[in-house]
Amino acid sequence: MATVEDLMRKIEILESQLRDAQSRKQRVKIDKMSSEVVDSNPYSRLMALKRMGIVNNYEQIRECTVAVVGVGGVGSVTAEMLTRCGIGKLILFDYDKVELANMNRLFFQPHQCGLSKVDAAAATLQEINPDVVIETHNFNITTLDNFNTFLDRIRLGSLSSGPVDLVLSCVDNFEARMAINTACNELGQTWFESGVSENAVSGHIQFICPGETACFACAPPLVVASNIDEKTLKKDGVCAASLPTTMGIVAGFLVQNSLKYLLKFGQVTKYLGYSALTDFFPTMELKPNTTCEDSFCRKQQSTKKLIEKPIVEPPKEETVVHEEDWGITLVDESAVVDESKKEVAKGLSYAYEVPVSDVTSEEPVVQEEGDLDDLMAKLKSL
Amino acid sequence: MATVEDLMRKIEILESQLRDAQSRKQRVKIDKMSSEVVDSNPYSRLMALKRMGIVNNYEQIRECTVAVVGVGGVGSVTAEMLTRCGIGKLILFDYDKVELANMNRLFFQPHQCGLSKVDAAAATLQEINPDVVIETHNFNITTLDNFNTFLDRIRLGSLSSGPVDLVLSCVDNFEARMAINTACNELGQTWFESGVSENAVSGHIQFICPGETACFACAPPLVVASNIDEKTLKKDGVCAASLPTTMGIVAGFLVQNSLKYLLKFGQVTKYLGYSALTDFFPTMELKPNTTCEDSFCRKQQSTKKLIEKPIVEPPKEETVVHEEDWGITLVDESAVVDESKKEVAKGLSYAYEVPVSDVTSEEPVVQEEGDLDDLMAKLKSL
Numbered sequence: 009m010a011t012v013e014d015l016m017r018k019i020e021i022l023e024s025q026l027r028d029a030q031s032r033k034q035r036v037k038i039d040k041m042s043s044e045v046v047d048s049n050p051y052s053r054l055m056a057l058k059r060m061g062i063v064n065n066y067e068q069i070r071e072c073t074v075a076v077v078g079v080g081g082v083g084s085v086t087a088e089m090l091t092r093c094g095i096g097k098l099i100l101f102d103y104d105k106v107e108l109a110n111m112n113r114l115f116f117q118p119h120q121c122g123l124s125k126v127d128a129a130a131a132t133l134q135e136i137n138p139d140v141v142i143e144t145h146n147f148n149i150t151t152l153d154n155f156n157t158f159l160d161r162i163r164l165g166s167l168s169s170g171p172v173d174l175v176l177s178c179v180d181n182f183e184a185r186m187a188i189n190t191a192c193n194e195l196g197q198t199w200f201e202s203g204v205s206e207n208a209v210s211g212h213i214q215f216i217c218p219g220e221t222a223c224f225a226c227a228p229p230l231v232v233a234s235n236i237d238e239k240t241l242k243k244d245g246v247c248a249a250s251l252p253t254t255m256g257i258v259a260g261f262l263v264q265n266s267l268k269y270l271l272k273f274g275q276v277t278k279y280l281g282y283s284a285l286t287d288f289f290p291t292m293e294l295k296p297n298t299t300c301e302d303s304f305c306r307k308q309q310s311t312k313k314l315i316e317k318p319i320v321e322p323p324k325e326e327t328v329v330h331e332e333d334w335g336i337t338l339v340d341e342s343a344v345v346d347e348s349k350k351e352v353a354k355g356l357s358y359a360y361e362v363p364v365s366d367v368t369s370e371e372p373v374v375q376e377e378g379d380l381d382d383l384m385a386k387l388k389s390l
Numbered sequence: 391m392a393t394v395e396d397l398m399r400k401i402e403i404l405e406s407q408l409r410d411a412q413s414r415k416q417r418v419k420i421d422k423m424s425s426e427v428v429d430s431n432p433y434s435r436l437m438a439l440k441r442m443g444i445v446n447n448y449e450q451i452r453e454c455t456v457a458v459v460g461v462g463g464v465g466s467v468t469a470e471m472l473t474r475c476g477i478g479k480l481i482l483f484d485y486d487k488v489e490l491a492n493m494n495r496l497f498f499q500p501h502q503c504g505l506s507k508v509d510a511a512a513a514t515l516q517e518i519n520p521d522v523v524i525e526t527h528n529f530n531i532t533t534l535d536n537f538n539t540f541l542d543r544i545r546l547g548s549l550s551s552g553p554v555d556l557v558l559s560c561v562d563n564f565e566a567r568m569a570i571n572t573a574c575n576e577l578g579q580t581w582f583e584s585g586v587s588e589n590a591v592s593g594h595i596q597f598i599c600p601g602e603t604a605c606f607a608c609a610p611p612l613v614v615a616s617n618i619d620e621k622t623l624k625k626d627g628v629c630a631a632s633l634p635t636t637m638g639i640v641a642g643f644l645v646q647n648s649l650k651y652l653l654k655f656g657q658v659t660k661y662l663g664y665s666a667l668t669d670f671f672p673t674m675e676l677k678p679n680t681t682c683e684d685s686f687c688r689k690q691q692s693t694k695k696l697i698e699k700p701i702v703e704p705p706k707e708e709t710v711v712h713e714e715d716w717g718i719t720l721v722d723e724s725a726v727v728d729e730s731k732k733e734v735a736k737g738l739s740y741a742y743e744v745p746v747s748d749v750t751s752e753e754p755v756v757q758e759e760g761d762l763d764d765l766m767a768k769l770k771s772l
Contacts, residue, residue: 015397022404029411035490035500045629047489053590054494056631060589062667085496089634092494107429108417112436112474114467114496117518118417136499207442208435209656247427249438252471253649257642264635264666274591274667284646285444285656289671 037138041067041094050137051094063271070139072270073097073166075175077149077158077188079125080104081113081250082202082211083178085259088115090140091133093267097141097167098133100126101158103148113252141167150187159191174266175199178259189224192216193304196311198269202262208249209284211258213265214294215276219308222294225301254284419520423449423476432519433476445655452521454652455479455548457557459531459540459570461507462486463495463632464584464593465560467641470497472522473515475649479523479549480515482508483540485530496634523549532569541573556648557581560641571606574598575686578693580651584644590631591666593640595647597658601690604676607683636666 010018035050043055057063072095076087079102087098102125106116120128126144133142143165149158166172175197177188185201192199196218204211216223261280268274281290296309392400417432425437439445454477458469461484469480484507488498502510508526515524525547531540548554557579559570567583574581578600586593598605643662650656663672678691 010394012392012394012397015394015401018401019397019404022401022408026404026408026411029408035493035503045491045627047491050490050493050500052491052629053632056629057590057633059628060631062589062591062631085638088496089638092496092634094494108432109429109434111417111432111518112476114470114474117514118432119517121417132499135501136493207444208439209444245427246441247434247438249442249444250435251439251646251649252474253642253646256467256471256638257646260635260639260642261669264633264639265669267633267635268667275669277669280669285650287643287647287657287659287662287671287673289669291669 034135034138041070054093063273065271068271069094069267070096071167072174073099073172074266074270075099075101075162075165075172077101077175077177078179078184079129080110080178080180081252081255082204082259082262083176084113084115084125084129085256086176086178086262087129087133088136089259089263090266091137093263094137095140097143097165099143099145099161099165099172100129101145101147101149102126102129103146109247113250113255148184150183155187155191158187159195162191162197163195171195171197173270176262176266177201178262185224189216190302190304193218193223193225193302193308196308200262200266202258204250204254204258206248208251208254210282211254212279212281213258213262213277214279215265215269218305219296219310219312221278222296223300223302223305225305226297227294251284254282257282257284416517416520423452436475445653447653450653451476451649452478453549454556455481455554456648456652457481457483457544457547457554459483459557459559460561460566461511462492462560462562463634463637464586464641464644465558466495466497466507466511467638468558468560468644469511469515470518471641471645472648473519475645476519477522479525479547481525481527481543481547481554482511483527483529483531484508484511485528491629494634495632495637530566532565537569537573540569541577544573544579545577553577553579555652558644558648559583560644567606571598572684572686575600575605575607575684575690578690582644582648584640586632586636586640588630590633590636592664593636594661594663595640595644595659596661597647597651600687601678601692601694603660604678605682605684605687607687608679609676633666636664639664639666 038051041051041055042049043052043058045052045056055066057066074090074095074097076083076090076098079087079100083100083102087100090098104125106120106123106125106128108118108121110116111118115132116125116128120132124146126146130142130144133140143161145154145157145161147154147157149155161172162175163171175188175192177185177199179185179188180203188199188201191197198215198217201214201216201224202212215221261277261282265276265280269276277291278293279291281288283289296305298306298309300306300309420433423433423437424431425434425440427434427438437448439448456472456477456479458465458472458480461469461482465482465484469482472480486507488502488505488507488510490500490503492498493500497514498507498510502514506528508528512524512526515522525543527536527539527543529536529539531537543554544557545553557570557574559567559581561567561570562585570581570583573579580597580599583596583598583606584594597603643659643664647658647662651658659673660675661673663670665671678687680688680691682688682691
């Protein structure tokens with residue numbers, strides 16, 4: 009029979025093993041990014057970007073704060089990439105839980121099922137890089153109270169209690185995108201939109217600087233799902249397809265262009281599409297719509313003293329349909345082109361009405377509507 | 391004082407906590423991929439590719455075996471994507487250990503430092519998806535004995551003990567690429583080459599079908615590092631830069647094109663480049679070189695009864711330098727263009743000599759060299 013001493017020793021060993029298993033050799037915090045080339049320096053390969061002449065001031069990333077809205081297939085990888093790059097602070101927003109059904113995308117692991125996505129993500133990210141400050145909000149930004157908190161955190165959430173440097177939209181529905189758009193237009197906050205199609209084989213990122221580029225309401229999708237979300241659809245035994253490849257690539261494009269924006273190197277691409285079946289990467293630039301339904305967008309446009317006439321620039325190679333996530337899709341060509349019909353499939357509705365002109369000077373409006381017609385014609389010809 | 395019973399109970403609790411912490415709620419194996427849309431089905435979003443009309447036979451992925459050579463910044467993410475997609479079997483090759491200096495790329499975590507990359511990867515991948523069969527080889531494929539084992543595993547390592555379906559090269563040096571090329575030419579094995587530049591802002595993937603497309607020796611980099619590797623360079627306080635974005639994107643392209651090849655949907659892109667600074671994605675196709683130094687390549691060409699004259703097809707948009715990983719780089723334009731000089735920087739040497747023609751019919755050779763000159767001229771003009 010074991011003695012009390014034997015049992016005490018056994019307890020000590022088990023406690024130590026448990027500490028080990030739970031804490032899993034966390035790395036210590038690092039005060040200052042170093043360029044030293046040793047195996048123990050997690051920043052050596054990033055600081056090498058300076059020696060290579062790519063980035064002048066890599067350390068500055070530690071002063072940057074980025075808000076990631078939506079911590080799913082794109083958002084979680086986005087947050088991980090920024091964490092590994094040594095971003096100063098991340099603010100994560102999501103209200104979903106981790107499920108086994110998410111395991112076909114990168115980042116989350118089966119043992120995290122049941123946890124909120126923001127809590128599970130924060131734990132993993134903090135283990136990967138304890139130098140990053142992580143703030144989490146486990147709520148839906150589209151309800152009134154939460155929207156106000158969201159607005160406040162964008163305005164005051166940075167490391168220096170000022171506005172964040174960038175907002176990254178990684179959400180999967182129209183309402184959430186519109187909420188982010190509304191907040192960023194009001195605050196004059198620069199952000200990136202991103203999305204992956206419901207068939208999993210295309211995606212895009214879009215850079216939005218209020219008043220300078222088209223906002224999400226300037227050129228919204230023509231048809232969106234009305235009052236249906238992924239959860240409702242799941243009940244009917246239908247869900248969107250997704251792939252870790254497409255979502256990883258879109259997250260990569262999003263963070264790469266965020267790094268170019270934050271650290272001022274290369275060129276930030278205004279709109280970058282990705283079509284997986286043919287490896288086609290359309291790019292384009294969209295100027296703001298002077299008759300945008302969002303009054304803050306119009307206000308930002310006048311403060312930015314935009315002098316050129318608003319035009320939709322021709323895309324470089326091919327006209328691109330502003331493809332959307334799950335539940336946001338063009339139903340068919342006739343629905344898109346024949347505005348007079350105003351009939352779409354059940355469960356779908358027009359996201360916006362063609363605005364009635366209330367401007368006295370007619371010339372720019374005509375100019376713009378001409379361009380819209382032009383775009384419609386191109387859409388039709390696709 | 392605690393009684394023996396108290397201590398025994400405490401031990402029981404600790405043992406259970408330790409089991410919990412160590413096993414971390416692993417998911418059970420799943421016999422058959424199901425399309426059922428429930429939160430507990432890790433394959434619902436992948437099987438939805440069938441309903442969406444993208445893939446006819448998604449379940450077939452479970453019969454596929456892929457060898458991933460190099461489990462670093464690109465290879466680890468490649469293996470994770472394939473694991474989450476439910477690949478039948480993965481064979482991993484690497485001989486490196488996880489270090490904190492790798493933490494600026496996705497996948498590995500600080501608590502894995504010191505473990506071999508293949509062991510650390512296998513543990514994580516198995517936790518993510520226990521349905522995948524994982525075989526690991528912790529050795530350098532370029533030594534003679536290991537090369538023979540490597541050749542054997544490519545030839546006999548599939549789930550049905552036949553050849554693997556695809557080899558993915560995710561290595562970071564010329565010797566390892568040449569070893570994979572030699573093995574695949576000898577076996578007639580289809581594979582993908584991949585690489586990321588030492589300045590971290592460009593990368594590529596290349597599809598290689600022996601005898602049908604150019605092999606790695608048909609159009610190798612003109613100048614390579616001679617007897618220097620990352621480890622040697624680290625001693626001098628210099629290392630290559632790397633970014634989780636670029637590596638994640640290259641892994642995404644690699645796996646996306648692998649899925650298209652394995653499951654027969656979309657178009658497999660023969661060469662896809664990525665330039666992060668401008669979001670430029672060059673593509674091209676390279677036919678095999680009839681005077682390739684690899685005799686197995688020439689043999690594969692004759693068995694494939696290639697009838698067209700070998701030509702280097704003009705790239706779609708812009709000529710692309712076959713950029714290479716760390717230690718493999720074009721020194722300067724004069725070194726590339728002036729073949730007669732044969733002088734390169736210290737530590738570098740020409741990877742190959744321009745082959746002396748030993749063919750009796752002169753016409754096709756002249757044709758080919760003309761095209762090479764053409765390519766050189768284009769390179770110079772860049």
